[in-house]
Amino acid sequence: MSGFGEGSKWEGAGPSTSSSELPLNFSMGNGIGEGEICIIPGLPNDLACLCLACLPLWQHSTLKAVCKAWNGVFSGKALFEIRKRWNKCEEIMCLFRDDPSITQGELFDPRSQLWSLLPPMPSEPFTYGLTNFECVSLGNSLLVIGGSLYDARSFPMDRPLPSSAVYRYDPITSRWDRLTGMRTPRGSFACGVWEDAVFVAGGGSRHAQFAAGGSRLSSVERYDLLHxxxxxxxxxxxxxxxxxxxxxxxxxxxxxxxxxxxxxAGILPVDEYYSDGEIMDLKTGEWRVLKPMWEEGERRRLGKVAVLSGSKGEPDNVFMLDGSAIYRYDVAANRWIREAQLPSTVLAEASCRLVPLGGELYVIPGGPVLEFNDAKRTPKKRGSIVFQVYDPKDRVWRFVMTRPLLAKTARHNISWGVVCILRL
Incomplete structure (x- = not known):
């Protein structure tokens, strides 16, 4: 999706088409045409735009070639405002490996099961190895916030430092730009979005290459996108x-x-993990303490957490992936209740992710599994990956097999560090 990704193309086992590579190019445009331009003969332009807004994202690039009027509609931002207003948005999964300035971010469309790549994120020439950052969706944009990295100007050079940098990716123009950085550099922190603001709390300087050490923070900040x-x-x-x-x-x-x-033994450092939490009332700014969510000995640390939005006025639900089981959080009892068992054991459990997408929970394994040529031990084709998908409403599982674009070399056989959802 070259307005979504670099250059570019959606690839994968999507719906039957004449090509397995489906480009989606959202370039900057004026959007909806003016005056006498007819979008669909016989229909008013506003109704015609609504019809086009209902079409799936992966088809937009192909449809831009129909005529000049359609190219203007599919190239502009107005179409996405219509999709949002009429509740026609689709959810796209955004997956980042460590250091998105070197290893491109990836986009997965669950509807078509196609993949696309983001352009590399800009970075300073003297920093490298970004990890433990956060990515959130705010409006029609992606924000990559903070993290831990190495700075060639620092001494010693092998000591990771927290980052305060914030980058924004616009999927319509396919461009990155840098925003105002956080007041306090941080990585491995809590992050949430409420209305048009981003909240960050805690964190430190720990890098993914080190299992211990690093600083810890208690500070909290709020980002106002408008200003x-x-x-x-x-x-x-x-x-x-x-x-x-x-x-x-x-x-x-x-x-x-x-x-x-x-x-x-006075040598090996071990973290003391919390079983409790803190909750801020976003209207008053006051914090309250959340008591421990499990008994001592029940589990060592919190698993992978995902919040699944409720439908038709139902409350949101919080789920956790711990080991090979899914747990649902009971707010009233402040306990994690076992919900379901994964049908297949996942590899690299610590690197797995739990992602809410389209009313379901996607269990993302630790990374693609490559198929090797036995003679030279080199990858002979793109590796496949299997998502285990759980429907909490019907309590059933299904499998999605797909092939990420970057699973072409052993260098990319690593886990996804950050996953978020973009609604367009």
């Missing part, structure tokens, strides 16, 4: 890094993570 400005908020009661953040019923939840540490 491109970060504002400090009331801090957490405790330092908390590696935590999970989400917004639930006008509250910003910050749960899990680690604070202090201890050593084994």
């Amino acid at each position: 491109d400005r970060w504002s400090p908020l009331q801090s957490l009661q405790n330092i908390r890094a590696g935590c999970v953040g989400f917004v639930l019923a006008d509250e910003f939840w910050v749960i899990g993570g680690y604070g202090g540490s201890r050593t084994i």
